[in-house]
Amino acid sequence: MKIKRKLEIAVISDVHLGTYGCHAKHLLTYLNSIEPKKLVLNGDIIDIWQFSKRYFPKSHMKVIKKLMSMASNGVEVIYITGNHDEMLRKFSGTSIGNFSIVDKVVLELDGQKAWFFHGDVFDISVQNAKWLAKLGGYGYDLLTLLNRGVNWYLEKRGKERYSLSKKVKNGVKGAIKYINDFEKVISELAIKNEYDYVICGHIHQPKIQYFENKHGKTMYLNSGDWVENFTALEYQFKRWKIYNFNQDKLAPFIVVDDDEDMKIKDLIAAITIVDQAEKKKKLKKQ
Incomplete structure (x- = not known):
């Protein structure tokens, strides 16, 4: 019997479903292992x-279906919009059963206040030159696609995986300064x-770090x-x-390929299940 880890809250971000860089199967493995x-x-x-439309594999669709399934089974799923899915911001405030779409949210955790938001509002490149940010996104996607080929070769040779994008970012002083400034500005505003x-x-x-200034302190977390x-x-x-998939393979929960034809009708069915579950709850209360 597979025993899932019980959690108060799980936070994931920057999945980028619909791109070559997304590792949907890894995420499915993780989601199958937890019960938040x-x-x-x-x-x-x-x-x-x-x-x-040419690239949306069934594993990506399965992630969406899994999220809907979790909501229908009682998990409160909060979708906070980001810059790559900013079109969803027009639906901010919408709820279907346990599934809601927001731009930001504040939760109370054991007497402590936690502020959740994506972070793009503090990114000057996104706010002032969106076309440049999008161009950078395509370049990043191409780099991660190339990285997949490199890692496939390394794994065949029995060597460790290698991140080209990390190497590029860590080798650029401006990128490191940008990250440090991003963390500092957000933490000071939280304080x-x-x-x-x-x-x-x-x-x-990914990071967990305490920030402190003369006005107080806060804990900065990035998923x-x-x-x-x-x-x-x-x-x-x-x-x-911080949960790290590379350090916990969760073998009992590994997603196995199958011949299931995962299409948009499956997603619609999953959303319908969430809606029906909410209607049943309302009827019971009556």
């Missing part, structure tokens, strides 16, 4: 910027607004991504930790 009360999808889950935790994504850099880091944030027993 709340699941926070902290932006860029579906990459609408780079969406193409100003008296938030004990600030949780975001966007920059694909990373499912393109190169394969990380999530987990909250249980009043503590946060």
Whole structure:
């Protein structure tokens, strides 16, 4: 029998469904291994910027169906919009059963205030030159596709995986400064607004770090991504930790390929199940 890990909250972000860089099977393995009360999808889950009808594998569709299934089974799923899925912001405030779409959310966790948002509002390149940010997104997607080929070769040779995008980012001083500035600005704003935790994504850099200034302190958390880091944030027993898929293969939950024809009708069916579950709850209350 597969025993799932019970969590108060799980946070994932920057999945980028619909792109070559997305590792949907890794994410499905993770989602199959946990039983959270709340699941926070902290932006860029579906990459609408780079969406193409020619590329949306069944494993990507299965992730969406899995999320709908979790909501129908009692998990509170909070979808926070990001820049790559900003089209969903027009639906902010919409709820279907346990599934809701918001731009940001504040939750109380054991007497502490936690501020969740994606983080793109602090990215000047996204706000002032969206076309340049989109161009960078396509380049990043091409780099991760190339990286897949490199890692396939390395694994065949019995060697460790290698991240080209990490190498590029770590080798550029401007990129490191940008990340440090991003973390500092967000943390200072969280302190100003008296938030004990600030949780975001966007920059694909998983981290948990305390920030303190003369006005107070806060804990900055970033959930990373499912393109190169394969990380999530987990909250249980009043503590946060970073989950890293590469350090926990979860063999009993590995997703196996099958011949199932996963089409849009399956997604519609999953959403319908969520809606029906909510209607049944309302009838019972009556």
